[in-house]
Amino acid sequence: MTKIKLKGLQKSFGALNIFKDLDLTIEDQSYVCLIGPSGCGKSTLMRIIAGLEEADGGQILFDGEDVSALGCADRDVGMAFQNYALYPHLDVAGNLKFPLLAPRHRGLYSKKEIADRVDSVAELLEISHLLHRTIGQLSGGQQQRVSLGRSLIRRPKVLLLDEPVTHLDARLRYAMRSELRRIHEVMGTTTIHVTHDQQEALAMSDHLVLLRDGGIEQQGPPMEIYTEPQTSFTAGFLGDPPRSIGTVPLRRVCHGFELVLGTTPLALPAQLGDACEGLTDENVTIALPASAINLASAGGAPIAGTVTAHEMIEGAQRIVLDVGGVRFTAQSAQVRHVAIGDSLSASVDISRAQLFSAKTGRRLTTKVKETL
């Protein structure tokens, strides 16, 4: 049960600068998901926290104590990574108790204590009936549970999960998500979970951290980040179906502002117009949820576009429309017979747009416009 603080963390691999000056606080007993584009350093950060990788600078504090100089074994961290790394020559019980038998723990745990811990972790993960099976006799999901059990058996202060359910099929992945949350509720271990799956991150975390370019793009309660992205990058990264992101001209008109989508001017409602005060005629970046875009046949709605992609997803049809170089993604339960290159039209509920500075990528709101 530990509060983790990273202060001024720096890490490079040769000329590749991963973290320049990263500060991050992870509260005691929280469940934090780390997300970000491929290669942004998520796994590297986990390895640095675990003590498997050395940082070039900065501090790692566990409950205020600097553990930067401590090796992995001295940090009391449990890890479950996507390749389960189980020992095939041992059965499930042998794999689970393995961390308790490490030479450095010799004499620390009695035979009874080891047996009790194996039983209780197996019960927690509902694998008691598998204790005497070999690893080769387990399904992928069962192996993942054993891997998790092995990381929990020492009751570590911190649990690091790097893509722990990636290799599971959708049904098992879903089941394991609630399992992980349940285990977290029971054990209260401070948990950091890396995932590529935004649904997983939104569903599981108390606190979401989006990494980008060696820093934190945005962090906070997951639904807040999802609904109130503070940068156009965050708006484009999170959203399913994805928000449509595009940079379009903003024009001052007599009663406020309008945006030009393709060739169609759309008047901004007052609250969005207020956020643009201070801007002259220039481009802004908009983010539009798919549900704010309604498609019609060519000529049936004000904004003309060309179909660039279409697919069926969970009973709905997703259509991407190119409107003057900006890609609009619309999703509807109504299925159209379309082909790439077809002309369609769209109406847009512009009041549901979020606006960002095209220069800085920062959200345009009445509060932040002074800082742009």
Ligand SMILES: Nc1ncnc2c1ncn2[C@@H]1O[C@H](COP(=O)(O)OP(=O)(O)OP(=O)(O)O)[C@@H](O)[C@H]1O
């Ligand atoms: N030991 C290493 N030596 C050199 N470069 C490395 C090493 N480990 C990682 N990298 C590079 O550092 C960058 C960050 O890698 P990392 O695995 O942390 O990213 P990630 O965000 O976890 O990526 P992904 O989402 O694709 O798993 C990548 O460009 C990677 O190629």
